[in-house]
Structure formats: structure tokens, C-alpha cells
Amino acid sequence: MKQLSLLLVLSIFFSSCEKDDICDANTPTTPKVVIEFYDVANPTTLKNLTSLGIIAPGFTNGFEFTATSKIKVPLKTFQDTSILHFIQNGSMDPTSDDNLDEITFNYSRKTVFVSRACGFKTLFTLNTTNPITVTPDSNNWIQSVIVSQPNIENEDETHIKIYF
Numbered sequence: 001m002k003q004l005s006l007l008l009v010l011s012i013f014f015s016s017c018e019k020d021d022i023c024d025a026n027t028p029t030t031p032k033v034v035i036e037f038y039d040v041a042n043p044t045t046l047k048n049l050t051s052l053g054i055i056a057p058g059f060t061n062g063f064e065f066t067a068t069s070k071i072k073v074p075l076k077t078f079q080d081t082s083i084l085h086f087i088q089n090g091s092m093d094p095t096s097d098d099n100l101d102e103i104t105f106n107y108s109r110k111t112v113f114v115s116r117a118c119g120f121k122t123l124f125t126l127n128t129t130n131p132i133t134v135t136p137d138s139n140n141w142i143q144s145v146i147v148s149q150p151n152i153e154n155e156d157e158t159h160i161k162i163y164f
Contacts (some may be wrong), residue, residue: 023118030121031155032072033105040143040163046070047164053090053098057083064090072155077122081106088141088164101142102135107152124152132160 039047046069054073055062062085065071075082081104088099106127111120126132131147134140144163152159 021117023115027114027118028121028154029114029118030074030077031123031152032074033124033152033159034155034157035071035073035160035162036158037069037071038161038163043163049088051089053085053087055085055087055090057085057102070158075105075107075124075152077109080108086142086162099139099141101137101140103142103145104133104135106130106132126150126152126159 037047037049039045048067048069049065049071050067052065052071053062054065054071063071063073073084083102083104086101086103088101089097090100107124108127110123110125112123113119114121126147128150131150132145134142134145141164142162146161146163147159148161149157149159
């Protein structure tokens with residue numbers, strides 16, 4: 001009798017599920033900013049990062065990238081500015097050769113409904129007058145930053161180009 005009751009409950013449960021009740025893993029969510037790195041001496045040539053650590057101020061965990069010229073990092077969805085520390089040699093020990101450059105992303109946000117199961121996602125548009133600022137210091141490894149696509153709506157295209 002218990003098995004029959006359990007089967008009845010399960011059949012009612014699954015028959016009441018609709019397509020919108022499960023968020024498909026392939027459904028696009030809030031996109032990350034896509035950044036490509038280029039050789040400052042040869043601006044059309046992609047340049048692999050040897051070792052890069054990225055972390056937001058005040059956080060203890062960040063992202064590590066090695067041997068790549070293209071990365072994706074998230075922006076804050078609850079405010080119009082994200083500050084990230086880009087640390088050259090930052091994912092390798094020792095830390096004595098780390099070179100930190102601070103980048104500020106300035107943008108506007110738009111919340112878009114995806115579906116009942118997936119909820120909402122945030123789309124970003126980099127500001128036209130001051131989209132990105134690299135805080136100057138005595139040893140910046142980032143030489144130049146160019147916005148190639150200010151609308152961050154997907155991860156299929158490059159949004160930012162960094163030259164070093």
C-alpha cells in the first residue's frame with residue numbers, strides 16, 4: 001500500500017511539472033565580460049597571459065588564468081561599478097613578483113526576465129564617456145584598454161581588449 005501511495009504522489013508531482021519549472025542548463029544567464037589580451041608592440045597579435053589572478057577588493061577568493069589570451073569575468077549585478085585587481089603573476093607563488101593593476105568598469109544595468117524557472121538575468125552597457133579606468137601607478141603592466149563592444153549581452157564576442 002505504501003508503494004502505491006508513493007507512486008501516486010510521484011505521478012501527481014511529475015504530471016504537474018511544466019516546461020517552465022526547470023531551467024535548462026543551456027539557457028543564457030547573466031553574461032560575463034569577455035576580455036582578450038594583445039601584444040602592445042604588435043597590436044593585432046593576441047598574447048597569452050603567463051599567469052593572471054583577478055580578485056575584487058575585499059575578497060579572499062578570485063579567479064586564476066594561465067596560458068590564455070581570452071578570459072571571462074563577472075561584473076557586479078547590484079551596482080553600476082565593478083573594481084577588479086588584475087594581478088600579473090598573481091596565480092603563482094611566490095607573491096614577490098606580483099604586479100597589481102586596478103581596473104574599474106563603469107556601466108548601466110538592465111534586468112531582463114528569462115523564464116519562470118530561470119528567473120532574471122542582468123545585461124550591462126559600458127558607459128560611453130568613461131567605460132573603463134586603469135588606476136595609474138608607478139608600474140602598470142596594462143598599457144592600454146579598448147572597448148570593442150560596449151553592450152555585454154552575451155559571451156559570444158569580445159567586449160574589452162587589453163594591451164600589455
